Amino acid sequence: MSVLDFGVLSTRRAKITAVSHYLPERRVTNKDLEKIVDTSDEWIFERTGIRERRFAEKGQTTSDLGAAATRLLLERRGITAADLDLIIVATVTPDMFFPSSACLLQTKIGAQKAWGFDLSGACSGFIYALATAAQFVGSGVHKKVLVVGADVMTSIIDFQDRATCVLFGDGAGAVLVEPGEDDERGIIDFILRSDGAGGQFLYMPGGGSLNPPTAETVKKKMHYVHQDGKNVFKFAVRGMADVSQEMLGRHGLTGKDLKLYIPHQANLRIIRAAIDRMELSESQVAINIDRYANTTAATIPICLSEAHESKRIARNDLIMMASFGAGFTWGSLLLRWEI
Numbered sequence: 001m002s003v004l005d006f007g008v009l010s011t012r013r014a015k016i017t018a019v020s021h022y023l024p025e026r027r028v029t030n031k032d033l034e035k036i037v038d039t040s041d042e043w044i045f046e047r048t049g050i051r052e053r054r055f056a057e058k059g060q061t062t063s064d065l066g067a068a069a070t071r072l073l074l075e076r077r078g079i080t081a082a083d084l085d086l087i088i089v090a091t092v093t094p095d096m097f098f099p100s101s102a103c104l105l106q107t108k109i110g111a112q113k114a115w116g117f118d119l120s121g122a123c124s125g126f127i128y129a130l131a132t133a134a135q136f137v138g139s140g141v142h143k144k145v146l147v148v149g150a151d152v153m154t155s156i157i158d159f160q161d162r163a164t165c166v167l168f169g170d171g172a173g174a175v176l177v178e179p180g181e182d183d184e185r186g187i188i189d190f191i192l193r194s195d196g197a198g199g200q201f202l203y204m205p206g207g208g209s210l211n212p213p214t215a216e217t218v219k220k221k222m223h224y225v226h227q228d229g230k231n232v233f234k235f236a237v238r239g240m241a242d243v244s245q246e247m248l249g250r251h252g253l254t255g256k257d258l259k260l261y262i263p264h265q266a267n268l269r270i271i272r273a274a275i276d277r278m279e280l281s282e283s284q285v286a287i288n289i290d291r292y293a294n295t296t297a298a299t300i301p302i303c304l305s306e307a308h309e310s311k312r313i314a315r316n317d318l319i320m321m322a323s324f325g326a327g328f329t330w331g332s333l334l335l336r337w338e339i
């Protein structure tokens, strides 16, 4: 089907009209991890800001977490899954290589009319996916696009590696993107960046076409997250702060104009470095890394959903999201809140 088959193209502003999240019930504290690896609550909290995280149950997949978040989303918006046109699932931990988690999610929720695909943008996956959804809605091609950011990071973590296993958790967040009636609110702008040269610092070497799974790749733990934490930290501080400042600058804004800044939750010290440069106060910043750790593609929609639930954000508030992750990938997105 060509784009024109969907009808006359327009350039309406895309809006988030509903938001939700789902977190697995199992809570794992730093103290719990002390029993598994040589670490301490003090080390983890001081270096990262994390106190606890959630772990999916055995057999609970990315599409399961995404489906739970989506059911709540549809209920909040008062529509059914059959109303959805497109499903984009941002994840680095799909249920399996194929079919996509978007297809698996589609059948779990019963979204017969929708098509869908997975998007691999690591910790920037949600912002990449939201910007992609905005194109389909803004062009007039689709009216209801579901964007899910979900990861089961525990499926690719080596619980013998204290340098990585303390950093991550599992979770999902979802938003519905629809055309707006006016141009006053909605997604205003985004900046998306990639630099493949950074791939060497954060990656999962096994399981793909480079190192297809064998007994040897498993023995060498190639199916787990490998990270050079110090280098990732350095690039993340600069990347997230730069892309946030660039966004403010090109709209003639300062940090003071933002009601809420939603940074990717990888490390509280990375977040603090970014907000220092923008002269934001912590009261303007969404932080939940202490409770959920780094849920990769899910951190930003979970923060957004919590801010909405607690009425921390209201209609017309200016919100900026920013992320940095494997790839390297990074970006920022500016919107005026609709709900």
Ligand SMILES: CC(C)(COP(=O)(O)OP(=O)(O)OC[C@H]1O[C@@H](n2cnc3c(N)ncnc32)[C@H](O)[C@@H]1OP(=O)(O)O)[C@@H](O)C(=O)NCCC(=O)NCCS
Binding pocket: 038, 039, 040, 043, 044, 047, 048, 123, 162, 163, 164, 166, 227, 228, 229, 230, 232, 233, 236, 266, 267, 294, 324, 325, 326
């Ligand atoms: C991972 C990270 C917290 C490590 O913090 P750091 O201050 O750089 O710590 P280092 O890696 O220098 O390690 C310092 C020491 O702590 C030790 N250490 C590492 N993990 C530990 C843990 N969980 N508990 C206790 N000690 C630990 C190291 O072995 C090292 O010991 P050594 O000096 O005897 O060799 C930090 O680098 C980071 O957050 N990086 C970015 C990660 C990230 O955001 N990834 C996702 C991007 S989306």
